Amino acid sequence: MDWNVSAHGNEETRTSLVHASDSPIVDLVRACERIAPSDATVLITGETGTGKEVLARLLHERSRRAGRPLVPVNCGAIPEALLESELFGHVRGAFTGATAARRGRVAAAEGGTLFLDEVGELPLALQVKLLRVLQERKYEPVGSAESVPANFRLIAATNRDLAAEVEAGRFRRDLYYRLLVCPVDLPPLRNRPQDVAPLFGHFWKQRGGGRPVDPAVLRVLELHDWPGNVRELENLVERLAVCAEGPAIRVADLPAHLRPARPCPVPAEAPPPDFASALASLSTPVPAPAAPALDDAPPPPPTPLFRVLHGGAEVPPPQLPSFDGQAIDLPTMLRRLEQAYIDAALAHTQGNKKAAADLLGLQRTTLVEKLRRRTRDVSAC
Numbered sequence: 001m002d003w004n005v006s007a008h009g010n011e012e013t014r015t016s017l018v019h020a021s022d023s024p025i026v027d028l029v030r031a032c033e034r035i036a037p038s039d040a041t042v043l044i045t046g047e048t049g050t051g052k053e054v055l056a057r058l059l060h061e062r063s064r065r066a067g068r069p070l071v072p073v074n075c076g077a078i079p080e081a082l083l084e085s086e087l088f089g090h091v092r093g094a095f096t097g098a099t100a101a102r103r104g105r106v107a108a109a110e111g112g113t114l115f116l117d118e119v120g121e122l123p124l125a126l127q128v129k130l131l132r133v134l135q136e137r138k139y140e141p142v143g144s145a146e147s148v149p150a151n152f153r154l155i156a157a158t159n160r161d162l163a164a165e166v167e168a169g170r171f172r173r174d175l176y177y178r179l180l181v182c183p184v185d186l187p188p189l190r191n192r193p194q195d196v197a198p199l200f201g202h203f204w205k206q207r208g209g210g211r212p213v214d215p216a217v218l219r220v221l222e223l224h225d226w227p228g229n230v231r232e233l234e235n236l237v238e239r240l241a242v243c244a245e246g247p248a249i250r251v252a253d254l255p256a257h258l259r260p261a262r263p264c265p266v267p268a269e270a271p272p273p274d275f276a277s278a279l280a281s282l283s284t285p286v287p288a289p290a291a292p293a294l295d296d297a298p299p300p301p302p303t304p305l306f307r308v309l310h311g312g313a314e315v316p317p318p319q320l321p322s323f324d325g326q327a328i329d330l331p332t333m334l335r336r337l338e339q340a341y342i343d344a345a346l347a348h349t350q351g352n353k354k355a356a357a358d359l360l361g362l363q364r365t366t367l368v369e370k371l372r373r374r375t376r377d378v379s380a381c
Contacts, residue, residue, distance in 0.1 A: 022194055022354065022364070023192050023194050023195050024187050024191070024192055025187075025192065025195065028184065028185075028186070028187075031184065032055065032058065032059060032062075032184065033062070035059065035182045035184070036058070036059045036062035036063050037062065037063060037064060038063075038182075039063075039064075039065075039153050040181045040182045041134070041153070041154045041155070041156070041178070041179055041181040041182065042056075042059060042154075042155045042156070042181070042182045042183075042184060043119075043156050043157070043158075043162075043179045043180055043181070043182070043183045043184070044056060044155065044156070044157040044158075044184045044185075044186065045157070045158055045159070045162075045183065045184070045185045045186070046157075046159065046185060046186030046187070046188070047159055047186075047188045047229055048159050048228070048229065048231070049228045049229035049230055049231035049232060050186040050187070050188060050189070050229045050230060051186060051229075051230050052117065052157040052159075052186060053072065053115065053117060053157065055184065055186065056070070056072075056113075056115045056117075056155045056157060057070060059113075059155060060112070060113040060115075060153075060155070063113065063153065065111060065112050065113055065153055068109075068110070068111040068112030068113075069108065069109060069112040069113075070109075070112055070113045070115060071105050071108045071109035071112065071113070071114050071115065071152075072115040072117060073086065073087065073105050073114070073115065073116050073117065074117045074118055075116055075117065075118045075119055075120075075121045075122050076117075076118040076121035077118075080123050083122075083123070083126060084125075084126055084129070084142055085102070085104065085142050086104060086105055087104050087105050087106055087126070087129075087130075088104040088106055088107075088129070088139050088140065088141050088142060089101070089102050089103045089104030089106075089107055089141040089142070090102055090104075090141050090142035090143050090144075091141055091142070091143040091144045092143075093143065094141075094142045094143025094144070095142070095143065098143070101141075104141065106133065106139060106150055106152065107148070107150075109152040110150075110151055110152060111151055111152070112152060112153070113152060113153045113154075113155055114152045114153070114154050114155070115155045115156075115157070116130075116154065116155070116156045116157070117156075117157050118157065118158055118159070118160075119156040119157065119158050119179070120158040120159075120160035120162055120165055120170075120171060122171075124170075124172065127171065127172045127175050128172070128175075130175065131172065131174060131175045131178060133150055134154065134175075134178050135178070137149060137150050137151070138150055154179075156179050162176050162179075163176070188226065188229055189226040189229045189230055189232075189233065190224075190225045190226050190227075193222040193223070193368060194222075194353070194354075194364075196218065196221050196222045196224075196226075196233065197218045197221075197222065197351065199230060199233055199234075200213070200218060200221065200233065200237060203233065203234050203237035203238075204237055204240075204241070206237075207237055207238055207241040208241070209237075209240075209241050209249075211244075211246075211247060211248050211249055212247075212248045212249070213248065213249040214248060214249060214250050214251065215346065215347065215350055215351035216250075216251050217249055217250065217251055217253075217254065218351050219346065219351060219371065220251055220254065220258060220259070220260060220375075221233070221236075221254075221258070222353075222368070222371075223371060223372055223375045224258055236254075236255070236258075239255070240253055240254075260375055338370070339374065341360060342356070342360065342367065342370065342371070345357075345359045345360050353367055353368060
């Protein structure tokens with residue numbers, strides 16, 4: 001699911017907002033739909049790589065200023081000595097080397113949108129001048145005493161905690177509240193694992209990937225923490241498209257830090273139970289009891305997953321095992337049985353966790369936590 005921007009919208013600007021129907025991005029998109037048509041200042045916060053510039057472009061493309069330019073400025077990438085001239089321009093002779101007048105980014109954004117990325121990197125002196133522009137809607141180019149009117153919408157973004165920067169004295173309090181008109185926070189990818197599969201599919205399609213992807217790959221990726229967020233996922237997809245060999249993308253094609261560790265070896269003195277036999281016993285009919293049929297209680301209906309695993313047939317309750325004087329490792333058997341059913345449900349739903357959780361009678365969050373715990377247990381070995 002993505003946010004379908006208007007006809008003049010650039011497909012590239014939608015990339016990082018592809019999301020699942022149960023994603024927290026859904027509410028964020030609804031909020032942005034309300035914000036976009038206004039001229040209100042927007043402050044986008046979020047970690048590096050979450051798609052702040054993508055969101056800024058979408059806000060611009062849905063605004064009344066969409067026919068005018070969106071002018072981005074990375075405040076952390078321009079040397080402090082040049083930043084004022086980059087923003088406000090300069091007149092001829094304003095400083096050594098200024099042989100001709102030059103328009104700044106504010107002038108270039110006339111009638112459109114000025115996007116100040118990493119606004120938390122602005123030096124204090126420039127913060128004062130930006131505040132004046134926002135308050136009075138005019139500015140002076142470097143070396144000029146004449147004010148120039150400014151007509152632009154401001155969208156700012158930062159990966160810093162500006163409230164903490166204000167308390168530390170590194171960001172002006174008055175500018176902070178001037179920016180904090182319509183705050184939008186982009187959650188990191190690790191907090192929305194349900195978006196990994198849609199984003200992967202979107203990037204895979206963009207890269208021209210025609211090969212099928214093993215559902216196990218997506219299950220592994222959903223358990224990753226994604227410190228680089230959406231940008232890290234996009235780079236991974238490009239790596240797989242270029243470097244992976246074979247007719248399909250497998251878990252073995254993932255980088256080593258993403259691949260799960262090998263299963264822990266089981267000590268020889270404590271052999272695991274015959275799990276295949278235990279699972280097969282689930283379909284063994286229960287012998288009829290000796291009591292009269294009229295006194296029989298009707299057997300409980302099989303769960304949806306029983307029908308899935310047995311081709312839709314009605315399956316009677318499992319027969320209790322015979323101990324024959326031998327102890328069994330019940331916790332291990334139950335754990336493996338649970339893993340087998342989870343794997344079967346995910347395979348049946350082609351990796352759709354919500355559908356798999358419904359088959360298993362679980363909440364989706366419970367299923368995700370069980371998958372995370374399994375990966376942690378395996379990695380710990």
